[in-house]
Amino acid sequence: MATRTSNPPFLNGVPELLILRLLSQRAMYGYELVQTIKLASAGELEFGEGCVYPILHRLEGDRLLKASEQAVGARTRIVYETTARGRARLAESISTWERISQAINHALQGGAHGPAAVAR
Amino acid sequence: MDPRQWLDEVRDELQTRRLPRRYVTRLLRELSDHVTDGWEKTMNKDVRVFAGPHDQLGSPGQIADTAEKEFQSRRFAARFPVLTFGLLPVLAFPFVAAATWLGPGWVIVTVEEFVGSLLGLQESALKVTEGSPAAQWILGLMKCYTTGAIILAAALVVWAWSRLARRAGVMSKWPIASAVLVALLAGLIWCDATPKTKDKQGMLMVGLGFPVRSWTAFQTVQLAAPLALGVWLTRQRVKGPTAPSELARAA
Numbered sequence: 001m002a003t004r005t006s007n008p009p010f011l012n013g014v015p016e017l018l019i020l021r022l023l024s025q026r027a028m029y030g031y032e033l034v035q036t037i038k039l040a041s042a043g044e045l046e047f048g049e050g051c052v053y054p055i056l057h058r059l060e061g062d063r064l065l066k067a068s069e070q071a072v073g074a075r076t077r078i079v080y081e082t083t084a085r086g087r088a089r090l091a092e093s094i095s096t097w098e099r100i101s102q103a104i105n106h107a108l109q110g111g112a113h114g115p116a117a118v119a120r
Numbered sequence: 121m122d123p124r125q126w127l128d129e130v131r132d133e134l135q136t137r138r139l140p141r142r143y144v145t146r147l148l149r150e151l152s153d154h155v156t157d158g159w160e161k162t163m164n165k166d167v168r169v170f171a172g173p174h175d176q177l178g179s180p181g182q183i184a185d186t187a188e189k190e191f192q193s194r195r196f197a198a199r200f201p202v203l204t205f206g207l208l209p210v211l212a213f214p215f216v217a218a219a220t221w222l223g224p225g226w227v228i229v230t231v232e233e234f235v236g237s238l239l240g241l242q243e244s245a246l247k248v249t250e251g252s253p254a255a256q257w258i259l260g261l262m263k264c265y266t267t268g269a270i271i272l273a274a275a276l277v278v279w280a281w282s283r284l285a286r287r288a289g290v291m292s293k294w295p296i297a298s299a300v301l302v303a304l305l306a307g308l309i310w311c312d313a314t315p316k317t318k319d320k321q322g323m324l325m326v327g328l329g330f331p332v333r334s335w336t337a338f339q340t341v342q343l344a345a346p347l348a349l350g351v352w353l354t355r356q357r358v359k360g361p362t363a364p365s366e367l368a369r370a371a
Contacts, residue, residue, distance in 0.1 A: 029153075030150050030153065030154055031153065031154045031157035031158070031161075034154075047178075048177055048178020048179070048182050048183065048186075049154065049176055049177045049178065050130075050151055050154065050173075050177030050178045050182075050183040050186075051178055051182065051183060051186040053147055053150045053151065053154075053183075053187075054147065054183070054186045054187040054189075054190035054191065055186070055190055057143070057146070057147070057187075057190065057191070058190040058191070058193060058194055061194045062194070075153070077153060078146075078149075078150060078153075
C-alpha cells in the first residue's frame, strides 16, 4: 500500500493560513477546498486530505470560520466561510509569514554583513 | 481499501481517543462526503483517479491523531496550562478539604446526638474526663480523622487534575506540577485537638504554616500520599491504552 508523503513539521500553521486565505475568497465545502489548495500550491503541498476537517473544526471553534449546511447540487454539504475575526487573523498571519520568509531568505543569502565573527 | 471499512476504522480510532460523539459524527459525515465526492469526480474524469480513501485522505490513525490534537488544542486547559494546573488546584484544594472535613464531621456529630436522644442519654458520649485513656483515644481519632480528610481532599484534587490533563492532552509535567503544589499545601496543614470534657468545650484546630509547629508524621503522610498518587496516575497515563493504529504499526 502506498504511503503518502507529508511536508515536514516546520510547515505547522501553513494549512491554517491557506485555508483562511482561500475561504476568504469564497465559501467552500471540504472536498472543494482540498482541490483548490492543490491547484493553488501547484501540487507542492502533500497531505492526507482527511486531516483538513479537524483543522476546519478547530478554526470554526475559534470562530475564525462559520459553517453552514447548503444544498450543493443534489446533496446537502457543510460549507465553510471566513468570519470577520477570521479575516483579521488572516491579515495577521500573512504579515507574520512575510516577515519570517524575508528573514529566512536573508539568512539563506548570507545576510547583509557576511559571516558573523566570533568574539574571543 | 473499501470506503466503508476505512470509515469504520476511522470511527474506531476516534472512539479510542475518547472524542465527543457529536464531534466524531460530524467528522465522519464530512469524510464520507469527501469519499463520495472523490468517486464522483473520478467517474466524471474531472480530476486524476481517486486513489481510495486510505491513500487519498490518509490512514485512520493519522486522521484520528490530527483530530485529537486539534480538538485538545481548543480546550481551556491546553491554552492556559499555568493557570489551570498552577493556580486552580491550589484554589480548589481548600474548598474540597473543607467539604471532606466538615461533611463527615457534621454527619458523625448529628448521628451521635440522634442516637443519644433515642437512648435517652443526658450527655454526649464524646464527653470524656480530661487525661483519661478515652480522652487520649478521642484525641488520636480526631487527628486521624483530620489527616484522612486532608488526604482524601488532596487525592480528589490530584485525580481530577490528572484526568483533566489527560483529556486536554497536555505534557506530563503539568499534572505533576499540580500534584506537587497540592501535596505541599496538604503537608503544611497541621491539626491539634482537645476532647470535650464536662468542664469545657472540645476544640479541633487546623492551621496552615511551617514551621509554626514541629513537623509531624501526619504531615509527612499528607505530603507523600497525594504526591505518590500524582506520580502513579501520570505513569499510568504515559503507559496508557494503545490505539488500534499503534498496534497495527507495531505489528
